[in-house]
Amino acid sequence: MEFRNVSMSYERDYDVLKDISFNLPSGSMHFLTGPSGAGKTSLLKLMYLAHRPTRGEIMMFGRDVAKAEREDLPKLRRRIGVVFQDFRLLDHMTAVENVALPLRIAGGSGAHINEHVEELLVWVGLKDKMKSYPSTLSGGEKQRVAIARAVIRRPDILLADEPTGNVDPEMAERLMYLFVELNKLGTTTVIASHDNGLVEKFGSARLHLVGGKLLHLEGTGKNRN
Amino acid sequence: MRNQYDFLPNENKREATKLLPWVMAIMVYLSALAGTGSLILHSGFDDWASSLQGRVTVQLTGENREDMSDQSSRIQEALRATPGVDSVRPLTEDEIRLLLEPWLGAGNITDDLPIPIMIDVETSDNIYVNLDALESKIRQISDNVYLDDHARWLDDFLRLAYTVESTGLGILILILLASVCIIIFGTKSSMSEHKGTIEIMHLMGAHDLMIAKAYQNRFMKYGLRGGIIGLILSFITVYGLLILVQNLSGGFVDTPTLPYLKMSLLLLFPLIFAALTMITARITVMRELARMV
Numbered sequence: 001m002e003f004r005n006v007s008m009s010y011e012r013d014y015d016v017l018k019d020i021s022f023n024l025p026s027g028s029m030h031f032l033t034g035p036s037g038a039g040k041t042s043l044l045k046l047m048y049l050a051h052r053p054t055r056g057e058i059m060m061f062g063r064d065v066a067k068a069e070r071e072d073l074p075k076l077r078r079r080i081g082v083v084f085q086d087f088r089l090l091d092h093m094t095a096v097e098n099v100a101l102p103l104r105i106a107g108g109s110g111a112h113i114n115e116h117v118e119e120l121l122v123w124v125g126l127k128d129k130m131k132s133y134p135s136t137l138s139g140g141e142k143q144r145v146a147i148a149r150a151v152i153r154r155p156d157i158l159l160a161d162e163p164t165g166n167v168d169p170e171m172a173e174r175l176m177y178l179f180v181e182l183n184k185l186g187t188t189t190v191i192a193s194h195d196n197g198l199v200e201k202f203g204s205a206r207l208h209l210v211g212g213k214l215l216h217l218e219g220t221g222k223n224r225n
Numbered sequence: 226m227r228n229q230y231d232f233l234p235n236e237n238k239r240e241a242t243k244l245l246p247w248v249m250a251i252m253v254y255l256s257a258l259a260g261t262g263s264l265i266l267h268s269g270f271d272d273w274a275s276s277l278q279g280r281v282t283v284q285l286t287g288e289n290r291e292d293m294s295d296q297s298s299r300i301q302e303a304l305r306a307t308p309g310v311d312s313v314r315p316l317t318e319d320e321i322r323l324l325l326e327p328w329l330g331a332g333n334i335t336d337d338l339p340i341p342i343m344i345d346v347e348t349s350d351n352i353y354v355n356l357d358a359l360e361s362k363i364r365q366i367s368d369n370v371y372l373d374d375h376a377r378w379l380d381d382f383l384r385l386a387y388t389v390e391s392t393g394l395g396i397l398i399l400i401l402l403a404s405v406c407i408i409i410f411g412t413k414s415s416m417s418e419h420k421g422t423i424e425i426m427h428l429m430g431a432h433d434l435m436i437a438k439a440y441q442n443r444f445m446k447y448g449l450r451g452g453i454i455g456l457i458l459s460f461i462t463v464y465g466l467l468i469l470v471q472n473l474s475g476g477f478v479d480t481p482t483l484p485y486l487k488m489s490l491l492l493l494f495p496l497i498f499a500a501l502t503m504i505t506a507r508i509t510v511m512r513e514l515a516r517m518v
Contacts, residue, residue, distance in 0.1 A: 048428060049428075049518070050428055050518060052518055070515075070518070071432075073518070074427075074430040074431060074432045075430065076430075077427075077428060077429065078429070082428065088425050090232070090421075090425060091234075092235065093232075101232070101425075101426075101429060102429050102430070104230050104232075105230070105430055105431045105435070106430070
């Protein structure tokens, strides 16, 4: 994933991201850090193709996705897993159905989907909550369902916005190990986080944003765990 | 790739569009009533016009009854000898008096009144009769003979029939346009209610068509369900009105007859409305989604 002089604005004449350039090697793992309002979520939005930049190039999957045709975007989005800060689970679907969503969108059907989904939910500690609706789950449980949904298709790129914000330290660590495992399988991972302890512990490379500018890119992003 | 996946919440759950089937029922009800009214009037006009078509009335006036009677016989012979004339029948004096009564009043038709002789002529459907030539021919027998093919009346009737049918069609078009507006509004409301769901589907790589199909299938069901309810209610109303007319008229007035064959077209209304809701919902969703990245 390579950003070349990327700027982005929601309103005219005000760039929330300013001339961002970096290169994340395939299979790398990075933390995205910075104070509130620095532009972390906006940068992630560009990465998961929810927004187009106002300037610059975004090279992903061997092409400039900033200029990709609209009809090509769904196929590209299916290669990206996203954990949203506010979970964005569908309230009318059970945990199993929520996690199965990316597989169904990709055209999957049948019992093997549920089997695969249930395995993953067991792994994230939600064995007893499979048929539960999001409204009955705690914040941490919702977070784990959201993570399971993001990784169910083994995406090429995994983006997570504060994925451990609502879970206890033990679960946070466990989820981080899940990200590390996925990263080891070749998934390029970017995790936006405020948790300095976690960032220090997992010691991955860091993209640090301040006021919409990339201040520094630390490390190579190659996982050391 | 499988494009069909109903990801929308169950419609029983606080759905903005759950009243849509009832709105569609009302629209189909009004459409079916407008359609039935047009068809009954059309059928009535058809009967009326066909009773006048193929009929010609010959009217002979004069002062001398004997001369008139002689001329009438010769005119009848000439008419019978004309190819394409099926029957020739002079009206009796009583029949003519009955025709005059609405204008002159009963009992006002005295013997000294110069009542014309009238001959009812039926022409064939298969052989063309040149009425101008026929009139010239019988005018050689008497200058006081007139031939009336009811063209002026028929033109007026046809114009009235056309106006009534156009009005019915106009009402139908207005109802369809109103339905389209309601469907667009309903679709947008539903999309707004499920904005979060649509966004997630979109970000996880759902094609616009997958989202549109979920909506179009649901709205098609609304249209079909409402259409069937509306049609049944309209049939109940029409039959109820017919029974009411029959009871009130007491046999003095002809009860309108239902053109059953043509009315069977009304059975297509629920399907038409289902297709209308489906297509409108699909176009609306596709257009709304096109605004997203």
